[in-house]
């Protein structure tokens with residue numbers, strides 16, 4: 666999509682768990698080539714919002730559009746196939762397989778087949794294609810030299826990048842990241858931020874849930890702040906950081 670075009674359009678999405686309104690008519694948009702930060706205290710509804718966008722949870726109301734097409738109500742596999750990729754807060758990997766194999770296998774599983782079928786029915790051409798794609802994506806984020814290292818030997822920051830490479834194999838339009846900097850050292854966070862800036866410059870759209878305020882504010886184009894399931898404010902980092910409500914509710918000052 667052309668730079669600045671709306672890629673993800675979330676309109677009044679709602680999620681009710683029993684009597685609890687976890688996400689209360691939240692609306693926002695992510696544009697092509699933009700990093701949108703989604704922040705807020707624990708329990709604000711960030712992960713639930715993520716799960717509504719990726720189809721992991723059915724919404725209780727509202728609409729989600731990807732490049733103009735409704736995706737709410739569709740299966741998460743179908744949403745992934747249409748170009749929405751995500752990483753998880755806890756790294757999913759097979760430690761005694763190589764980085765390359767982890768990226769390729771993960772990319773294959775994302776395609777919608779089960780583990781057994783992934784192992785047994787992957788034909789030679791398909792396997793070669795996946796390995797090439799995995800290699801390409803590892804190189805794209807500067808991890809080519811680590812391709813043949815065991816995943817279990819990587820530092821956490823590298824494992825997080827490995828997950829991003831895996832997500833990129835699906836050639837997404839929109840990448841959703843769930844706290845990618847959690848537990849990382851300062852230098853690793855900088856490396857992650859550099860990769861995300863590069864992906865943005867390549868036109869990818871990123872929705873970033875992240876607790877590290879310095880990382881978020883130094884990286885994103887716009888921020889959506891959630892509290893108690895509702896959107897408190899949305900704007901550039903400068904505007905949001907200056908907002909008295911946000912300072913009171915979230916930054917604690």
Ligand code: ADP
Nearest residue numbers: 682685687705706707708709710711712713714
């Ligand atoms: P955040 O990611 O911002 O910390 P969540 O989206 O995980 O917040 O949670 C928002 C609210 O919804 C919380 O009160 C949480 O306890 C509740 N919640 C989340 N998932 C479920 C679920 N599967 N069943 C019931 N309540 C849930």
Ligand code: MG
Nearest residue numbers: 708711712713
């Ligand atoms: Mg969460």
